[in-house]
Amino acid sequence: MTPRRSVATGRLMIYDTLMRTRRPNADRGSPRVGLWMIGACGGVGSTVALGIAALAKGLSTATGLVTELPEFRHAGLVDPSTIAIGGHEVRNQTMLEAVREAHGRGGLFDGELVRTCTPWLRQVQRHIRPGTLFGAGKTIRDLADRSVATRDRTAAAAVRRLSSDIAAFRKAKRLDHVVVVNVASSEPPTKPAAAHRSYAALVKALAKPGSRCVPSSSIYALAAIEAGCPFINFTPSAAISIPAVRERAEALGLPYMGNDGKTGESLVKSFLAPMFASRNLAVLSWVGQNILGNRDGEVLADPKTRASKIKSKERVLSHLSGKQTTTRVSIDYVPSLVDWKVAWDFIHFEGFLGTKMNMQFTWQGSDSILAAPLVLDLVRLAVREVQRGTVGPMKHLACFFKDPLEADSADHFEQWRSLVEHAAEAPVQ
Numbered sequence: 001m002t003p004r005r006s007v008a009t010g011r012l013m014i015y016d017t018l019m020r021t022r023r024p025n026a027d028r029g030s031p032r033v034g035l036w037m038i039g040a041c042g043g044v045g046s047t048v049a050l051g052i053a054a055l056a057k058g059l060s061t062a063t064g065l066v067t068e069l070p071e072f073r074h075a076g077l078v079d080p081s082t083i084a085i086g087g088h089e090v091r092n093q094t095m096l097e098a099v100r101e102a103h104g105r106g107g108l109f110d111g112e113l114v115r116t117c118t119p120w121l122r123q124v125q126r127h128i129r130p131g132t133l134f135g136a137g138k139t140i141r142d143l144a145d146r147s148v149a150t151r152d153r154t155a156a157a158a159v160r161r162l163s164s165d166i167a168a169f170r171k172a173k174r175l176d177h178v179v180v181v182n183v184a185s186s187e188p189p190t191k192p193a194a195a196h197r198s199y200a201a202l203v204k205a206l207a208k209p210g211s212r213c214v215p216s217s218s219i220y221a222l223a224a225i226e227a228g229c230p231f232i233n234f235t236p237s238a239a240i241s242i243p244a245v246r247e248r249a250e251a252l253g254l255p256y257m258g259n260d261g262k263t264g265e266s267l268v269k270s271f272l273a274p275m276f277a278s279r280n281l282a283v284l285s286w287v288g289q290n291i292l293g294n295r296d297g298e299v300l301a302d303p304k305t306r307a308s309k310i311k312s313k314e315r316v317l318s319h320l321s322g323k324q325t326t327t328r329v330s331i332d333y334v335p336s337l338v339d340w341k342v343a344w345d346f347i348h349f350e351g352f353l354g355t356k357m358n359m360q361f362t363w364q365g366s367d368s369i370l371a372a373p374l375v376l377d378l379v380r381l382a383v384r385e386v387q388r389g390t391v392g393p394m395k396h397l398a399c400f401f402k403d404p405l406e407a408d409s410a411d412h413f414e415q416w417r418s419l420v421e422h423a424a425e426a427p428v429q
Contacts, residue, residue: 034086035086036224038182043098045087050113055081064370067376083376095121127169135218136216143295154208162219181232185295187305188308195213199244217233221256235258236259265290267412281349283348284325285326290343297334346360399415
């Protein structure tokens with residue numbers, strides 16, 4: 001079978017099913033897997049790369065990886081230490097520079113670990129390609145290398161270039177599967193548009209010079225899809241959520257999932273909210289104050305971008321609390337915290353005989369350290385779904401996200417049960 005060629009004018013690149021399902025290394029046993037990250041040299045992306053290097057060299061345990069729990073022992077998942085790394089980035093900072101910055105300013109990582117893994121990180125950097133600024137907001141453009149903005153004449157051209165980068169990575173590393181994960185900074189909320197309704201309409205809109213019909217995250221998602229890769233959105237950005245983009249993914253037989261990784265305060269909320277419900281205690285108000293540093297915090301200092309994140313965080317409670325519940329979430333940028341984030345939550349609830357009580361908790365954690373192992377979990381689980389022939393949203397992965405696509409429940413315990421039951425199903429032989 002010969003793959004169909006890409007159409008040069010006004011069309012997006014199309015890869016034949018053969019390109020998406022071929023297994024040139026099938027005779028070697030375990031498939032060769034690659035992870036392509038959007039925002040690869042940020043805090044999360046660089047921590048993922050360092051983590052894989054540490055696992056490969058036997059310098060770290062798998063603590064933090066959900067998929068290393070006994071429930072997944074027989075799921076047939078790929079070894080995380082063998083995952084190849086590549087990605088897109090719009091800034092000049094390298095992975096090694098990001099790791100050194102996190103170590104020097106944020107107190108993350110052991111110094112000897114960083115030194116030992118330095119050659120590996122430098123080698124990975126060879127597979128980092130310039131991203132795109134099509135559809136990016138002012139905050140991201142101000143942080144980016146300006147030369148990136150002039151690389152593509154249209155958004156369609158950006159999709160073709162980004163997609164070819166992923167395909168070249170797969171070929172160079174002789175990979176069976178590549179999973180694309182968006183770990184870039186958050187974007188402002190995306191307004192619905194006519195071009196979002198169908199893939200055919202979107203193709204026409206993207207081909208127009210200067211078109212800004214979709215945000216950058218959706219351009220990256222399309223590029224991943226056209227390269228035949230499952231896509232995971234670890235941010236609150238639109239990305240794969242736009243109907244036309246999902247239509248294309250499903251037409252090409254690909255699985256996908258999002259949105260916004262659940263790593264800290266929201267994780268605690270998703271455990272506590274069912275507790276109040278199960279004891280028939282009425283939550284009157286739930287107020288959360290978040291402060292964080294790093295580049296994510298800098299981007300979230302923009303009110304429009306912050307609105308996207310707050311909306312995602314509030315959805316953790318919207319499905320669990322009563323209609324009379326007052327919820328408030330605030331996010332503030334505190335540069336001195338670097339990669340650390342702190343959350344204080346106040347929960348006002350009512351019990352028997354109308355008695356009002358309250359609960360408060362404080363959460364402090366490193367954003368990158370919490371997120372990185374989940375990225376590896378999602379890659380391992382996504383590869384399993386590709387092997388199983390899954391198409392569309394991987395709803396059983398809902399427990400990893402604040403705002404999961406087509407989730408049946410926001411209760412973390414129910415989401416966890418769904419994941420474990422799915423993992424218990426017979427793996428692909």
